[in-house]
Amino acid sequence: MRIVVAGMLSLPPFSPGTAWDRLQYVLGLRSLAHEVLFVEEVESAWCRDRGGRQCPYERSVNRERFHRTMADFGLLDRSCQLYEDGRATAGLGLSELTKALQGADLLINISGHAKSELVLGGVQRRAYLDQDPVYTQLWVAEYGADLGLNHHDVLFTVGTNIGTEASDIPTTGLRWHHTLPPVALDHWTATEPASGRFTTVASWGRYGDLNYRGRSFRGKQSEFRRFADLPRRSGREFEVALANAGDHPEDASRIEQGGWTIRDAATLADLEAYRRHLAASRAEIGITKGAYVEGRAGWIGDRSCHYLASARPVLLQSTGIEHTVPAGRGLLTFSDLDEAIEGVEAIERDHAAHCRAARELAEEFFDARRVLTDLVETAMEAESIHVEAGR
The missing domain is CATH 3.40.50.2000 (Glycogen Phosphorylase B;)
Known part of the structure; x- marks a missing residue:
């Protein structure tokens, strides 16, 4: 299968733990013989130089970190850092990214990171991966936040009690499938x-x-x-x-x-x-x-x-x-x-x-081979993000 993983990786100050987390999905899916593309979107307001000052994208540590990390794992030709919807990129160029996205089977959208129509519109199925359980559900239920959940075909959470009798956190009629963090x-x-x-x-x-x-x-x-x-x-x-x-x-x-x-x-x-x-x-x-x-x-x-x-x-x-x-x-x-x-x-x-x-x-x-096999199978088979009645 052709699978796109989207997530924040390079936001200063750089978090190696966050980077390792994103890489577990990419490396794990590749070990299962999937064709994997990694995408990170970057806005101008996020760009910083080594001194922590805002700077142009071309001189940012965001770009530098992304390029170095992808190069270290041999992923530069299977990844793209998309700056401001395509004004600039690192890794794949814009035309190469567009081609790689077109008709991809699945997007795994970590914390709903990918928001550009280029990414969301190019894939056949979209999976939202919630890594902030309780926060995500309360933001929606209690604070009315629009996290873009309705733009996805299936919802996953690493909160393995969400939507069960073990947790009273409201799910507002949304069906959350459970998954664990994968480790390559x-x-x-x-x-x-x-x-x-x-x-x-x-x-x-x-x-x-x-x-x-x-x-x-x-x-x-x-x-x-x-x-x-x-x-x-x-x-x-x-x-x-x-x-x-x-x-x-x-x-x-x-x-x-x-x-x-x-x-x-x-x-x-x-x-x-x-x-x-x-x-x-x-x-x-x-x-x-x-x-x-x-x-x-x-x-x-x-x-x-x-x-x-x-x-x-x-x-x-x-x-x-x-x-x-x-x-x-x-x-x-x-x-x-x-x-x-x-x-x-x-x-x-x-x-x-x-x-x-x-x-x-x-x-x-x-x-990761076990966790991601289950995630991909569920993502491709799930019918709706909604259940008949919310809690």
């Missing part, structure tokens, strides 16, 4: 257990708090505050590579007081450094957005899946993912500080066994 396992090596810290990579988040029926759905800052004392209480070393610590100095100071080490995420600003960092970690400590917890989204992030594939245990704040992926070995979940400490102790009692179990979970649940 050949690109993640199961190395020997490391003796490093419990680590994670994070930013305070771009989204404001949401309210629904008197409940607050918050971001990551409030959750880090809840677990600020985890290092001190557990007696273990914890590190967060934080993208924008200076934006909220009081929150950063609070977790440092609890024993966290804050590392500038810019030190992981390329794909290989990011991959090495995960492999050198003792385990991941997964502090999630409060909205995923409050909404019981059944969410696990792509980064956690990369830790698992690297044979690193994941200690993850519970979002209800246990309904889909078994927790206890390799993946452990917690809801409060005491449970988090118990999880740390469990990992330390038999670290090597948890490392083996982590890789096994990645192979069983997140193997």
Whole structure:
């Protein structure tokens, strides 16, 4: 099949984790012998130079990062960065892109990134892939946002509880199919257990708090505050590579007081450094957005899946993912500080066994060949994005 994957990849400050996530779809689909095209759309307001200043597209780090990433994976002739609907491109030229899009079987539109008629109009079927469960559904149901969902033939979400009895988040009559983050396992090596810290990579988040029926759905800052004392209480070393610590100095100071080490995420600003960092970690400590917890989204992030594939245990704040992926070995979940400490102790009692179990979970649940086979089959067979009655 001819499949187009569309998603944000190069937005400054560059996130290697986001880039790896997009690449898992492209590399995974290629491993299944699909003909894959990757497209990123860029607006002029997003273009920055290396100093963070707005600049013309031709001199932007957006273009530079896209070109370098695609070249590193041999994808320059199967990718296009589309600037302002075609005023300029990187990778394929405009005419080459138009030809490559024409009659493609499927578009996988990550977070609804592709909006240009050139991309949307060139394919036979369009799949919207929601990577912000709870936010996406509440933006539509409670805030009336138009996310372009009706321009798609099928809707997917990585919130595996959305639309089920396990979550009361409204779906407004839309049918959400569940999928897990895919991992192209050949690109993640199961190395020997490391003796490093419990680590994670994070930013305070771009989204404001949401309210629904008197409940607050918050971001990551409030959750880090809840677990600020985890290092001190557990007696273990914890590190967060934080993208924008200076934006909220009081929150950063609070977790440092609890024993966290804050590392500038810019030190992981390329794909290989990011991959090495995960492999050198003792385990991941997964502090999630409060909205995923409050909404019981059944969410696990792509980064956690990369830790698992690297044979690193994941200690993850519970979002209800246990309904889909078994927790206890390799993946452990917690809801409060005491449970988090118990999880740390469990990992330390038999670290090597948890490392083996982590890789096994990645192979069983997140193997891109399995995840994407199911996604493509559902995308091509689904009949309507609407159900008879909303919740």
